[in-house]
Amino acid sequence: MKRYIPTILLLLSVTLLMTAQPVRRVRSGIILVDTGKTVRAIEPYKANYENGTAYAGIVNKYKRMFPEANVYCMVIPNAVAFYCPDTAQAWTDAELPAIRNILSQLSKDVKPVEISDTLQAHVEEPIYSRTDHHWAPLGAYYAAQTFAKVADVDFKDLSAYEPHVIHDYVGSMWTFSRDRAVKEAPEDFVYYVPRDSNYSATRIIYKKVSKRVGRKRHRRTISWLTASEPESFSFFRDYEDGNSAAYCVFMGGDLNTTSVVTQIRNSRRLLILKDSYGNALPSNLFSSFEEIHVVDCRYFLQNMIDFVKTHGITDILFANNLIHASSPKTVQAYERYLTQKRTNSHEIQ
Secondary structure (H helix, E strand, O other), rough: OOHHHHHHHHHHHHHHHHHOOOOOEEHHHHEEOHHHHHHEEEEEOOOHHHHHHHHHHHHHHHHHHOOOOEEEEEOOOOOOHHHOOOHHHHOOOOHHHHHHHHHHHEEEEEOOOOOOOHHHHOOOOOOOOOOOEEOOOHHHHHHHHHHHHHHHHOOOOHHHHEEEEEEEEOOHHHHHHHHHHOOOOOEEEEEEEEOOOOOEEEEEEEEEEEEEEEOOOHHHEEEEEOOOOEEEEEEEOOOEEEEEEOHHHHHHOOOOEEEEOOOOOOOOEEHHHHHHHHHHHHEEEEEOOOEEEEEEOOOOOOOOHHHHOOOOOEEEEEEEHHHHHHHOOHHHHHHHHHHHHOOOOEEEO
8 A cells, every 4th residue: 555655645736736826926025826817916014013012002192192082993904814825925924913913012991993803704705906905895894894893883784885896997916016917807896885874075185295405416305295275075986997096986095184974973973093994994984973084194284182172083993904003104103193283284204
């Protein structure tokens, strides 16, 4: 029997090679999984536990600054946490231990919103885009559902939403990787608009301006933000099939501070502090809060203490994806928001 063992091992190895997903690494370290119409482009994660500790620290600080508000921390996993094959694990750091590290350092008064298990339960569904670095709106819906349970507010079933589809979508991963396999594998971008939901939305728009200053060899470029006056707008923006900016259906993208007044009357007013992943969260909560205010971790020219007081904020949700939560710039911005004076312009470092 012994002489058959090498043959059996060889057949087993060939079978594993045939059934394993093809995987390769391309420009910017992007990991490509599978081929053809089902190819998935994944952004790798570089762990920095020290920065994660600092992120937990700023969340704790907001709770100390706003003791009367409920403060929550949702650290959003990136696609690499769920879709990176074992054969490519050496190309990325593990995300789930880094998320647990942050949540473990929150003060007892901060409410963690653990969504990793929630998303894992739906991993066979389109909860992350294949051709973009963001999660898909369906993933944000499930995350919002988990948050609503922690916050003890009402939440509507997905059947209460009207699905909208943008066909032939190829997102940011084509730009990041420049690999034609991504460009040639478009997907449907599906987002959900709440039915029978009366709300009004206003925004302050930020604009980035750049200028060259100095003389000859000492010339440099400085950039700054300018803020518009508040204006009414539609929360959802229309895009045609094939538009690579489809994820900007929510609020038109990141360059806004958005305020939404809903038909709910429960005296709960939510502030979401987020990066672009957080853009897909608010519309899932129109049935949960009386007001929702959305502030980006890169674009905000008001004083946060004044903002919370003016709008009577009762709940503050930090909703950053792990890559942003591991960046010192995110922590620095949230620190600055607490002390900066309200202004209509601010230099970007």
